[in-house]
Amino acid sequence: MAKSQQVFLCEACGYETYKWLGKCPRCAAWDTFREVKIEAAAKPQEEMATPVLLANEDVEDERDVLGMGEMDRVLGGGLTRGSSILLGGDPGIGKTTLCFEIAARMAELGFSVLYVSGEESLRQLSGRKRRLSIDFPFAFLATNRVEDILHAVHQKKYHLVIIDSIQAVYSTRLPFLPGSTSQIREVSSKVIRELKKLDLTHIFIGHVTKEGAIAGPKILEHMVDTVLYFEGDKTLPYRMIRVIKNRYGPVDEIGLFQMRREGLVSVEPSLFFLSERDKDSSGSSLYPAITGSRPLLLEVQALTPKTGFSMPKKLGVGYDMNRLFIMTAVIEKVIGLPFFDRDVYVNVTGGIKVSEPGIDLSVVAA
Helix, strand or coil: CCEEEEEEEECCCCCEECCCCCECCCCCCECCEEEEEEEECCCCCCCCCCCCCCCHHHCCCCEECCCCHHHHHHHCCCEECCCEEEEEECCCCCHHHHHHHHHHHHHHCCCCEEEEECCCCHHHHHHHHHHCCCCCCCEEEECCEHHHHHHHHHHCCCCEEEEECHHHCECCCCCCCCCCHHHHHHHHHHHHHHHHHCCCEEEEEEEECCCCCECCCCHHHHHCCEEEEEECCCCCCEEEEEEEEECCCCCCCEEEEEEECCEEEECCHHHHHHCCCCCCCCCEEEEEEEECCEEEEEEEEEECCECCCCCCCEEEECCCHHHHHHHHHHHHHHHCCCCCCECEEEEEHHHCCCCCCCHHHHHHHC
C-alpha cells in the first residue's frame, strides 16, 4: 500500500522542506509555505530509450517556409518541424499579431494550426482575426489549463501549436500558484516534452520583466530551441525581431517589420533605421554594420554639451561605455579637443547594439 507524507512547499519558487518556515531560504519570500500531502504511489515501468545509428540522409532538418521574408530569414529558412520557439516582448508590442500572421501563413500552406490563448476570449480572438483580414481557418482554444492543451493535441494531429502566453498556463495537479516560477518551469517542461514526442512545432509567447528579460525561470530559455525578442518603440510603426538563441540557424540575424492596420509587413532595412534622419544635422554619421548575412546602414548620433555637473557625464546607448572613454581620450590626445568641461552622449539608432571595432570611426566622426 502506498504511503503519503506531509511536506511544505514554497508557492513562489517550489522549495521543499519538512517543516514550516516563515521565510524561504531560496527566494527570500515571506509566508509562502503551504502544507502539501504527497502520495508515494508506485511508478509504472517506463519504456527505456535505445541508441540508434543516424545515416547521413537522416540529419537534414525539415523546414516550412512561411513566405514572410524577414521571419524566414530570422529562423534560418523557415520553421523547423518539431522545434520549440519562445517569443518574448513588451506588452502591446505586437507578439500576438505576429503569431496570428504565422498561423495564417501555415493555414494557407494547408497545415492544421492550434492557437491556445490563456489571456483572451474566443470573441476577442475572432475580432482580432477579422481585423487582420485573415481568411484562412485555424483552431482556437481558450484555456489556461495544461491538461486541456495536452488533451487537444492528442485528440487531433496539428502541425503548429501556439500558446499565448506560457506564463498564463498552469496545472491543477501542481501545488504552486499560477504564474509562479515553479509552475512555469514544470508546465513548460511537460508541454515541450509532450509536443516533441508528437513532432509538433510549437511557439510560446512570453512576457518580459521591466529589466527586459523573459519572465519566469531562466531554464525556460534553455529548454526551447529558439529564443526571439520582439522589440520596438510603441510610438513608431516599426518593429524588430532579434534572435538570442537558435539551434537551427544563425543567432545574429534580425528581422524588420512595419505595423500597419492589416498587420505586420516586412520592410527595407534602410527605411527602418534612416527614415527619420535629418541629412543636414550635425553630430551624425553613418556606419555599415554587418548583422547576420546582410549589411545595415546605422546612424550614429553624438552630442557634447557643456556640463552642469562637477564631473562630466559619458553615456552610450548601443555602444560600449569602455570604448567611449577610450575614444574621448584619443580625441583629446590626438586632435586636441578637450572634454573636461563637456558631457558626451552617443546613440546608435534603431536599438542595435554594435560591438564591432569599426564603429569607433563613426563615433569619432559624429
